[in-house]
Amino acid sequence: MCGQVGIIFGKKRRRIAEREYLNELFIRMLLCSEERGPHASGMAWLKTDGDYGLFKRPIRAHRLVKETAFHDLMEQVNNHTTILMGHTRWRTRGSEANSRNNHPIRAGIIIGTHNGTIYNADYLFRRLGLPRYAEVDSELLFRLADRFAPDGNIDGRGFRKALRLCRGQMSAVLASRLDPGTITVLKGNKPLSLRYSRKHRAVLYASEAEYIEAALDDLRGWRELEIPPLTMLTFRHENLKEWQSHPFKFVCQERKGTLPEGVNA
DSSP states (O other), X not given: OOEEEEEEEOSOOOOXXXXXXXXXXXXXXXXXXXXXXXXXXXXXXXXXXXXXXXEEESSOHHHHTTSHHHHHHHTTOOTTEEEEEEEEEOOSSSXXXXXXXXXXXEETTEEEEEESOBTTHHHHXXXXXXXXXXXXXXXXXXXXXXXXXXXXSOOHHHHHHHHTTOEEOOEEEEEETTEEEEEEEEEOSSOOEEEEETTTTEEEEESSHHHHHHHOSOOTTEEEEOOOSSEEEEEEGGGTTSOEEEEOOOEEOSSTTSOOTTOOO
């Protein structure tokens, strides 16, 4: 069990007060998410020119947000930022002392976060000949996305086809540094809630709807996006409200050693 929170930004000239408001929402959601992941926490942002900032530590979120490096990165969020992503990790595989195992994870040109476990990740790394720099299974998702982004932009059809090989649980958020205006959200068989504001041209997301609700002083103007499981969403910075959705499949399996869904003994 891990926590994912973040803000997907649409193109807009935001005044300083609005940027500070959205940043505060992000911090509140990250702190709420600590209960889902006490072993490590991190954040990252991506900008329209491909520049990115990433900070993660093997500490709880309430300590992370007090770090000078965290505040320095938050101050760099501006009108060119396309996504601000956060993660709180519950260690399952790979020590949090090794920063490569913590999220957000950078794999090639992909930066992303994941909640869940891919049980056949070791096998797929070997079978597909994917590079590997961490111990966590989450890296597999981002290596697959990187493989299907030869020109910088992720080939959604190819990526969805590759995801069919995976077995386990997932919800994830990721983007390519060479196509920073396109944000991919995978709502699989792990929870992920989203709310959209036309006024702020922004989408808030969190592993639990209550984290968004707790962060917002007023829910008015934030519309819940009712997204069914096993859906891939594509948001574009240039026109956030015109997001695209596609169904995707993988072998859903709640626990290691149990039969996948739909398979009888």
